[in-house]
Amino acid sequence: MPTFHFYPIDITYRIVSGKPVIYLYGRTKDGQRIAVADRFDPYFWAIPQKKSVKERLENLSGEKDGESYSVTSVEEKKKRLLGKEVEALKVTVSQPKDVPLVRELIREWDDIQSVHEADILFTRRYLIDKKIIPMTLVVVEGEEGREESRIPVIAATAIRPAEDEETMKGLGILAVDIETYYPKGKGIDMDNNPILMLAVHGETISRVITWKRFATKRRSIEFVQDEAALLHRFREIVLEEQPDIITGYFSDGFDLPYIKRRAEKLKVNLDIGADFSGISLKKGMDTESKITGIAHFDVIKFVRGGLRTSIATDSYSLNAVASKLLGETKHEVELDDLAEVWDKRPEKLEPYCDYNLQDALLTYQLAEKLLPNLTELVKLIGLPLQDCNRMSFSQLVESFLLRKEGEFDEIAPEKPTEHELAKRRKVRLQGAFVHEPTPGLYHDLAVYDFRSLYPSIIASHNISPDTVREADTLEEGAFVVREEKVAYSTAKKGFIAAVVEEVITRRMRVKDILKKKKDPFLEARAMMLKILANSFYGYLGFPSARWYSFACAASVTALGRRYITETIEKAEKAGFKVLYSDTDSIFLSLQGKSKAAAKKFVDDINEHLPGLMELEYEGFYPSGIFVSAKDNKGGAKKRYALLREDGSLVIKGFEAVRRNTSVIAKEVQEHVLKAILEKADDKKALNYLHGVIKGIREKKLAVEKMVIRTRLTKPISSYDAIGPHVAIAKQMKGKGIDIAPGAIIRYVVTTGGGRIRDRAKLPEATKQSEYDADYYINNQIIPAVEKIFEVFGHTKEELLGKGAQMRLLEF
DNA sequence: CCATGCTGCTTACCT
DNA sequence: ACAGGTAAGCAGCATGGC
Numbered sequence: 077m078p079t080f081h082f083y084p085i086d087i088t089y090r091i092v093s094g095k096p097v098i099y100l101y102g103r104t105k106d107g108q109r110i111a112v113a114d115r116f117d118p119y120f121w122a123i124p125q126k127k128s129v130k131e132r133l134e135n136l137s138g139e140k141d142g143e144s145y146s147v148t149s150v151e152e153k154k155k156r157l158l159g160k161e162v163e164a165l166k167v168t169v170s171q172p173k174d175v176p177l178v179r180e181l182i183r184e185w186d187d188i189q190s191v192h193e194a195d196i197l198f199t200r201r202y203l204i205d206k207k208i209i210p211m212t213l214v215v216v217e218g219e220e221g222r223e224e225s226r227i228p229v230i231a232a233t234a235i236r237p238a239e240d241e242e243t244m245k246g247l248g249i250l251a252v253d254i255e256t257y258y259p260k261g262k263g264i265d266m267d268n269n270p271i272l273m274l275a276v277h278g279e280t281i282s283r284v285i286t287w288k289r290f291a292t293k294r295r296s297i298e299f300v301q302d303e304a305a306l307l308h309r310f311r312e313i314v315l316e317e318q319p320d321i322i323t324g325y326f327s328d329g330f331d332l333p334y335i336k337r338r339a340e341k342l343k344v345n346l347d348i349g350a351d352f353s354g355i356s357l358k359k360g361m362d363t364e365s366k367i368t369g370i371a372h373f374d375v376i377k378f379v380r381g382g383l384r385t386s387i388a389t390d391s392y393s394l395n396a397v398a399s400k401l402l403g404e405t406k407h408e409v410e411l412d413d414l415a416e417v418w419d420k421r422p423e424k425l426e427p428y429c430d431y432n433l434q435d436a437l438l439t440y441q442l443a444e445k446l447l448p449n450l451t452e453l454v455k456l457i458g459l460p461l462q463d464c465n466r467m468s469f470s471q472l473v474e475s476f477l478l479r480k481e482g483e484f485d486e487i488a489p490e491k492p493t494e495h496e497l498a499k500r501r502k503v504r505l506q507g508a509f510v511h512e513p514t515p516g517l518y519h520d521l522a523v524y525d526f527r528s529l530y531p532s533i534i535a536s537h538n539i540s541p542d543t544v545r546e547a548d549t550l551e552e553g554a555f556v557v558r559e560e561k562v563a564y565s566t567a568k569k570g571f572i573a574a575v576v577e578e579v580i581t582r583r584m585r586v587k588d589i590l591k592k593k594k595d596p597f598l599e600a601r602a603m604m605l606k607i608l609a610n611s612f613y614g615y616l617g618f619p620s621a622r623w624y625s626f627a628c629a630a631s632v633t634a635l636g637r638r639y640i641t642e643t644i645e646k647a648e649k650a651g652f653k654v655l656y657s658d659t660d661s662i663f664l665s666l667q668g669k670s671k672a673a674a675k676k677f678v679d680d681i682n683e684h685l686p687g688l689m690e691l692e693y694e695g696f697y698p699s700g701i702f703v704s705a706k707d708n709k710g711g712a713k714k715r716y717a718l719l720r721e722d723g724s725l726v727i728k729g730f731e732a733v734r735r736n737t738s739v740i741a742k743e744v745q746e747h748v749l750k751a752i753l754e755k756a757d758d759k760k761a762l763n764y765l766h767g768v769i770k771g772i773r774e775k776k777l778a779v780e781k782m783v784i785r786t787r788l789t790k791p792i793s794s795y796d797a798i799g800p801h802v803a804i805a806k807q808m809k810g811k812g813i814d815i816a817p818g819a820i821i822r823y824v825v826t827t828g829g830g831r832i833r834d835r836a837k838l839p840e841a842t843k844q845s846e847y848d849a850d851y852y853i854n855n856q857i858i859p860a861v862e863k864i865f866e867v868f869g870h871t872k873e874e875l876l877g878k879g880a881q882m883r884l885l886e887f
Numbered sequence: 888c889c890a891t892g893c894t895g896c897t898t899a900c901c902t
Numbered sequence: 903a904c905a906g907g908t909a910a911g912c913a914g915c916a917t918g919g920c
């Protein structure tokens with residue numbers, strides 16, 4: 077029997093002669109695209125009330141809505157449910173669609189206690205049970221079958237992961253981007269507006285296809301007869317290039333569905349799938365676009381899903397993300413005019429083609445850059461790239477747990493019912509501790525933080541849904557969290573605690589290797605392990621989670637508060653002054669002590685910390701400032717600025733780092749902070765401020781500096797309070813501009829009286845003479861710097877340049 | 888009638 | 903559709919002095 081070594085990329089299943097068959101698509105070690113077909117039977121778990129139910133189950137078959145279903149076998153297995161041993165029944169049925177049918181049927185039976193894992197997708201069940209990890213080498217025995225397929229199909233007789241977990245390399249990526257006919261002010265209309273140009277970029281191709289001729293020397297531009305021909309060319313290119321990955325930017329919701337619709341409309345057969353299928357759409361909360369045998373990497377889904385916390389950007393436009401990840405990029409074309417240029421001035425189309433190709437190129441580069449991260453995620457979670465690309469944090473954790481449960485003989489708890497969900501949503505979890513700072517400018521600060529505080533608490537105290545005990549348990553060694561009146565057994569490693577520990581230690585090992593030599597794949601692995609580790613606490617407190625545990629989540633934060641407050645006390649005893657603390661960090665004033673003494677402080681703490689917990693010395697800062705809160709009730713939390721030794725600034729919480737503040741206010745605030753932190757020079761900062769205020773009064777500043785950007789978070793109609801950005805969104809909608817939740821609304825406040833929302837205008841429609849100087853001075857600039865100057869005793873009047881007069885009046 | 892202060896809604900941040 | 907803690911702006915309303 078021939079043996080094949082191959083890397084699976086995509087997975088699906090089909091019913092062949094009434095039996096379910098799994099199809100794995102991928103590439104052999106020497107680069108051949110192949111498919112592997114493997115018989116597999118769907119099953120789920122039932123926990124019986126009485127053992128006798130086994131026989132009743134074995135004989136279960138019937139018909140519902142004209143579809144027959146049947147149980148093919150029932151097997152007894154010793155399993156665990158949240159640590160408790162159970163006699164479980166593995167119920168195998170004849171087809172995947174029988175699973176929900178049979179589950180619903182037997183759920184009502186008196187002799188069935190509960191039903192589990194009936195909602196695990198068939199293909200995922202297969203990957204878990206066969207221990208197959210996509211993009212990782214798999215060994216298959218079997219013969220090539222005679223199936224109708226674009227690529228050879230091996231009928232597997234045996235399949236197993238290869239001994240060495242070799243990862244797939246050199247994947248072929250093809251980036252796609254389209255520009256469509258889009259008259260100004262009209263919504264997206266796939267039925268009536270054609271695709272005008274389509275750009276593809278891959279390792280061996282970089283091209284724009286368009287169907288209106290114009291004079292050009294660009295060899296990258298290819299002209300075709302009409303839109304149908306454009307789609308034909310797209311089909312040809314995909315078949316020639318044979319990519320492993322097709323990538324786009326929002327291609328799930330736009331490019332691929334658009335291409336699909338136009339192909340249907342124009343009767344172009346887009347049979348690019350390995351099984352001759354076309355682009356398929358999975359409609360859910362939002363659309364997912366799939367092509368059989370090719371992984372579809374939608375870059376935007378990854379950067380604002382799984383990587384959200386690791387990539388700091390306030391906009392997810394291709395341009396913003398590309399400049400963040402790839403460095404400077406510039407786009408100059410006004411896309412709004414494309415339809416008009418297409419109709420009336422085709423000789424001006426060249427820049428649009430350049431733009432189109434540039435977008436495909438940027439998307440390609442982003443996909444290339446992020447592929448190590450995504451690949452590591454695939455290896456970690458064990459699901460195909462297509463799925464890992466689109467996963468939320470909770471899905472990430474849950475998929476990981478489903479992969480791991482077998483090692484612990486655990487069966488997953490059921491998803492909560494609506495009733496259970498409502499109950500879980502009613503209770504609120506107490507969170508972290510935040511120390512209130514005393515406003516002031518400080519010098520010589522040391523900052524510390526607990527490394528992965530919550531994960532390390534989970535691992536070190538065996539916090540896990542299966543180790544939860546009553547607070548007054550007599551169990552020996554049980555760890556009591558008195559704050560939450562709950563205890564954790566230490567007799568046996570809890571499932572989740574063990575899994576979290578493994579993730580942390582794996583990350584530590586990777587970090588150790590990285591200290592010796594740089595490696596982008598290991599960097600990516602460390603990052604994904606960190607993201608995963610940090611997601612467990614939130615998952616435990618997430619009402620929809622299978623392994624939800626209020627007690628565990630509440631204990632994690634309670635212990636977090638305990639550790640941080642104890643550390644604060646120790647720092648004070650050691651002679652430091654505690655300036656600030658939030659969740660897992662502590663800011664100390666050295667009080668004349670040396671940097672060496674500051675570094676040594678962690679040793680005193682770490683000596684008494686259990687397990688994997690560790691306090692880290694984050695760094696030294698020559699100066700830092702904390703300010704009072706607006707309401708003057710004391711120091712503001714989550715708002716501070718630090719000066720690094722290299723002269724750079726760390727700004728947290730202030731307007732300078734907030735999106736919905738005008739550029740001018742941000743600039744002024746940052747400038748003032750810098751002057752004060754560098755040289756404590758409040759006089760110079762004040763002078764600068766007066767200069768800017770004068771400039772604003774004299775309308776010397778560009779409208780662009782006055783723009784305020786605010787995100788529309790829900791449909792316009794569901795707002796109870798109409799703020800300026802909602803008012804503008806309404807105006808835009810009135811003009812026929814498509815405004816959806818998530819849109820960033822830009823506006824400028826103009827002169828006049830009354831409500832601000834009535835004076836808000838679109839920046840494009842605002843002249844420099846129109847912006848309201850008083851608003852920008854009193855509502856933007858002054859609030860941004862007032863509390864900073866307050867530290868030096870400067871009043872609001874002084875800031876406005878009225879100080880002298882006021883003092884005279886006082887006399 | 889108007890300034891002032893409070894509350895609820897909203898956004899965006901920090902960890 | 904991972905958690906909570908926090909600051910602050912604007913609209914809308916009540917309050918109280920004139």
